[in-house]
Amino acid sequence: MFEKLDHDRLRANCSLDILNFTTTEEVLPLEGLMGQDRAVQSLAFGLRIKDEGYNIYIMGLTGTGRNSYTMSIVKELAEKQLTPDDWCYVYDFEHPDQPLAISFRRGEGTVFKETMGALIETLKTELPQAFDSDEFKTLRHKVIQGFQQQSINLMARIEQVAKDNQLLFKPTGKGYVTIPLVNSQPATEAVVAGLDASAMQKITERVNKFNYDAEDIFEEIRAHETEAQERMVKLEHNTALSVLGPLIKTLQSRFGDNNTALAYFEALQSDILKHIKNFWTEEEVSPSPLAALQQGSKEPWDTKYKVNLFVDNKDTKGAPVVREPNAVYYNLMGMIEMQHNMGVLTTDFTKIKAGAIHRANGGFLILEAEDLFSNALSWKGLKRALKHRISRIENVPAASTVITGLKPAGIPLNLKVLIIGSYEIYRLLFQLEEDFKKLFKVKVDFETEMNRKEEYVYKMAAFISKHCQDKGLRHFTRDAVCEVVEYSSRLAENQQKLSTRFNDIVELLSEANVWADIAGVTVIDSAHVEKALEQKRYRSDKYEQKIHELIEEGTYLISTDGHEVGQINGLAVYNLGDYSFGRPSRITVNTFAGKSGVINIEKEAQMSGRLHNKGVHILSGYLGKMFAQKFPLTLTATLCFEQSYDGIDGDSASSTELYALLSSLADIPLDQGIAVTGSVNQKGEIQPIGGVNEKIEGFFRVAKRKGLSGKQGVLIPHTNVKNLMLDNEVVAAVAEGKFHVWSASTIEQGIELLTGVPAGTPDAAGHYPPGTVFHEVATKLHTYYADSLKDQNK
DSSP: OOOEEEEGGGGGGOEEEEEGBBBGSSSSOOOSOOOOOHHHHHHHHHHHSSSSBOOOEEOEEESSSHHHHHHHHHHHHTTOOOOOEEEEEOOOOOTSSEEEEESSSHHHHHHHHHHHHHHHHHOOOOOOOOOOOSSHHHHHHHHHHHHHHHHHHHHHHHHHHHHHHEEEEEEEETTEEEEEEETTTEHHHHHHHHHHHHHHHHHHHHHHHHHHHHHHHHHHHHHHHHHHHHHHHHHHOOOHHHHHHHHHHHHHHTTTTTTTHHHHHHHHHHHHHHHHGTTOOOOOOOOOHHHHHHHTTOTTTGGOOOOOEEEOOTTTSSOEEEOOOOOOOHHHHHHEEOEEEEEEEEEOOEEEEHHHHTTTTTTTTEEEHHHHHTHHHHHHHHHHHHHTTTTTOOOOOOOSSSOOOOOOEEEEEOOEEEEEEEOHHHHHHHHHHHHHHBOEEEEEEOOOOEOOOOOHHHHHHHHHHHHHHTTOOOOOOOOHHHHHHHHHHHHTTTEEEEEEEHHHHHHHHHHHHHHHHTTTTTEEEOOHHHHHHHHHHHHOOOOHHHHHHHHTSSSSSSOSSSEEEEEEEEEEEESSOOOOOEEEEEEEEEESSSSOOEEEEHTTTTBBOOOHHHHHEEEEEEHHHHHHHSSOOOOEEEEEEEOEEEEEEEEOHHHHHHHHHHHHHHOOOTTEEEEEOOOOOOTTTTTTSSOOOHHHHHHHHHHHHOOOOOOOOEEEGGGGGGOOOHHHHHHHHHTTTSSSEEEBBBBHHHOOOOOOOOOOOOOSOOOOOTTHHHHHHHHHHHHHHHHHHHHOOO
């Protein structure tokens, strides 16, 4: 038997007895997160386990606290952990295209960079001074003078050898020449040209003898020249070292426990000594425009002595927590920047930029799944880094048209990655991405609802207290808290549940505070909460009101009284994003002789979804079970959602369609004042549907506009009674007998309510008693079958 519901079953009111306070100002603010025990424990486990691959995927609906709670608990844990090292990139003097990575204790990266900068600036000042000092000049002059004196003595010996061979050894602008002497006089070209062959032979012999006799002296000159150069280099080296040495030792003492830095200091000292002249000679500036362009495209000679402070943790307290809202490849994995210099793209190790993965190294990285997985390169880069536990900076072809020649040293990774996303993304990744299973072994699933126990009702008051305290809102009275609790159950669509969509609840608290402010009161009571809900709906229900106007004026054909055969009011929910509402739709069925079965007109017009198609097919299954056990089901029925110009999907109207089909077959009219919702299975059992509150309220508002007669109402599945959290206006109308809500568990119960005629129970022979709906249906179907046999015999 169908059941008529009393008004007190249409909404679970909150009891004031469990709220032992006047306002939430007296309630201790909530600590932690309520109703998410599974998620809280899972997240705590995932954050504490250090084994490889135990990164975390956090899923749940937006507004359940997954973002705010995750951020707060991660920060709380991070504050108790050690701060990781700083990282710097420096020039590799042996391999210039492979910058070195050096780690330093927190804050020492900045010290290292500043110390290196000060070192180079000091050298630029003190080295020129050292080379310009009187001591250096004296020593340099001594080396030069000694070489010059030796050169003079050796040149005198060469001149004597030349003289002994009747030759003149003479300096010119291009070096030295040997001139033969004829009659003790230097021979001119004309004299040489006039000599006979015998005289020329003698001159050649003298020149050869001179070259042979002077060879040792020339070797001695070259040896003295080399010695002088070596002494000059050594002098410059020692002079530079007198300035550089103490500075390097200071660095070695300051960073003595860093072996990588110590090795770098040795290489640094060697390179500075090798290129010492850069510090005390100025580069010539060419007046040529082309030369100036070429010179401008070169990087400054001292760039290689700079320090790239890649990751700076000096201001980080505890482990870093980095949330990257835009996880494109370079934001996540870092990059090597390029620079336009005189029309040329250039780069160097100082332009290596850290990504979120480097800033979070040693701590926690939080990413949004949709942002991450919409960038294929980002996911590939992240999983490669997590698998190998090292991050390498590189510009990839797909993300940049510029490929650099730099290959910076990789940086070891030790971090926990948390991805916040949807159920759908998690399911797809787990099924299709093999590496995801290995890298994200912890799943944190945030609930959408919690039990409406006294404990959680009081925690809701504590949550309101905390929010009012944090945001400076007025506090809520007990009545107002009850309204919020009931709104939470409405969001959960369950009288025994509370919603964990705290974002929606927070919006209600803020809006109620505004209406209390307008009223000029110091606390928020139930009237302000109701006003907030009313105005929230008013701001969004324009489309709903337009539909009601069209129904009222007769443009949309909806009857709320009278009786019709094969016609019924179905109910659907329209979702506009921030607002959803129910609206009635006229469903009609025509039945006649034929063998086409139940024809879904929406499907024929390609306006029906898969679930709706399934629901319509179930109708044939039910008819076959109930009426075609002794003869084949022979009929044609057309089923249509009238004035439907959008697609239809879902099976929540399948019971409604079946009632209209039975009415048409039995020629028994249905009450047009009763709208129906509920899906049905082949056994005739009414199954629960979603949006039951919106559907009832939608039909109530239409009936109210057309005039409440005290006979209208909605028939719902019995299994949906627990989901009722109806608007106070609807509850009041039911209490006054102006509107009704019925529930049914079977088609038999529903058809009796809609027709006022018993459904009928078959006897042992399978026959339904006369005067019942099913008797009339069976009779009509047998007639169709008998007529089909006559047609066959013809």
